[in-house]
Amino acid sequence: MNEIALLVAATLSAGTPLALAGLGLLLNERAGVLNLGAEGTMLVSAVAGFAVAFHTGSEWAAFAAGGLAGALVAAFFGWLVVWLNTNQYATGLAVSLFGSGFSAFVGLDYVGKQLPEHAVPGVPLLRDLPFLGVALFRQHPMVYLVIAVAGAISWFFYRTRAGLVLRAIGEAPVPAHALGYPVRNIRLGAVVAGGVLCGVSGAYLSVVYTPLWVAGLVAGRGWIALALTVFATWRPARLLLGAYLFGGVTMLQLHLQASGVQVPPQFMSMLPYASTVVVLVLISRNPLWIRLNMPASLGKPFFPGG
């Protein structure tokens, strides 16, 4: 029983960085911008967050620094692709490669440094419940916050006028422009907001989840977050579930091994990716699902008056 509780706890904590970054990318993509630079953005934010946590000892200052670093990298990316109309695919990959090199370079002095210990308070009273306390209520506050963020983004997309405008720009920027909406500014805003979330995700990785810094710490989680947006057919709630599914499968294989259940670890490592392919095939079989959910102008540059 206790092992299942620990597995649930590990799943929530492993899914959180994926969900944060995935929600950030969702904001980008719903506005029509595909940001393949997520991995690099997260690495830069991870080192920024770690450095701030190291010098100030404050986790929340570290999240702020991670968010800021993410916003800066994303703003640079946004300026290139939204204002200068560079190819989004190539620019995103360049940002990713840049981020991995840059973070390794500036992070050299922080390799092997220790962060001060932070007790995780959990939820008062509920944390002492049998089973559920261990499984759900002894997590870092960010684990709960990400659920609120998913709710907020969902509400923003489907219940607010601004969200409708954002989605309209992702679908058809030309009519939106004709109606007088500042397409480029809104896209840039979405990219920066997405960068903030990717940044907080990076800082969560280096400060809370794996409290240490080494080059390449993010280890591909930015790419998984990108896959998650497609997996979730661009819906925030599904994205959250997808993040827990991905995190859960990874954790499940490690915990199964430790508890002596014989499952080939190679098979389990493959499972999240295999399930992505399956979901992709399923949703692509149904043109309606794709057409209804995929932002129609995703990845396409917009030229006002062009």
Added chain:
Amino acid sequence: MDKRSFLKQVALGAVVLAAGLTACGKKEAPPAPAPAAAQAPAPKPEPLKAGFIYVGPVGDAGYSYAHDLGRKYAAEKLGDKVVTTFVEKVAEGPDAERVIRDLVAQGNKVIFATSFGFMDSMVKVAKDFPDVYFEHATGYKTAENLRVYEARFHEGAYLAGIVAGKMTKTNTLGFVASFPIPEVLRNINAFTLGAQSVNPKVKTKVVWVGAWFDPPKETEAAQSLMNGGADVLLQNTDSTAVLQAAERAGKYAFGWDSDMSAFAPKAHLGSAALTWGVYYEKALNDVLNKTWKTGETKWGVKEGMTDLVKIPDFVPAEVKAKVDEARAGLKAGTLAVFTAPVVDNTGKVQLAKGAVADDKWLGAVNFYVKGVEGKVPAGK
């Protein structure tokens, strides 16, 4: 955007990614590697030039770092008789060949390639330059002017096991493993046998992470082992994550490849470190003295290549004495990590009484010894 043009874009992205990776791989291996050691003002006999290539960055605090310490050690010992150069972060594969040719073109007479994946590049270049000496770590292909060298990692794991067996309170050890290849399986078994030599009740749990380097995953694996009751951990992966996870959880762990004591002052029970320098000094001396011959070198505790270093003060003297005893035994040749009979965890005899664990046997280890829980993945 319709589906087809989206796919086209993704395909374009993949091409750009591939191009980007190639370009970046090239950038990472500078065409003119900076001489690392100070160039000695040419003494009468021309100094011997030696070039090293590493697969990782020297700042990885692990494998490549240990090789670079070895290079510095040999350079210091031999003084102005040698000039050494290195190139780091060389991708295994075709790019390595270019870097090796480059080093030869710069006048290096000895080339050390320090990762398994450089093997075929070394074989190719060695054929073209018969007057240059080639040294390849952990490979198995040799030629007239190409020889291989390897460290007996598992002897360090065995010494670590002795400390672990004495320090565990739950009699459960944890091992974070990378890939089920003989080298890693040897280390898991040696760690367990070392622990059993002082504490027969010990069992070892293994978690495979399927990567040499993935700090978050290594951390989770360490965590899941500790959840399962393991209180002393060893890893055959390249980062310090496992050690640092043990530090946070108040458990014990070891450093691997190089001295990692600084990363976890409370958890660190010692580092199974590699001292490549003793071999580098010997190899360069062979060339200087014109006694270089091709062959295979496998060095361990006896030659000073592997050892358990920096055992902290809080480890009882009695435990350290046990380690000293085993170290002396390994040095004198009176102790072998794998002594017949070796029985695997299904009860099958893998090394019959009277047989000796030679290099061929060691190179084909594909089982868990008694005391390791579970089954080797993929049935190998």
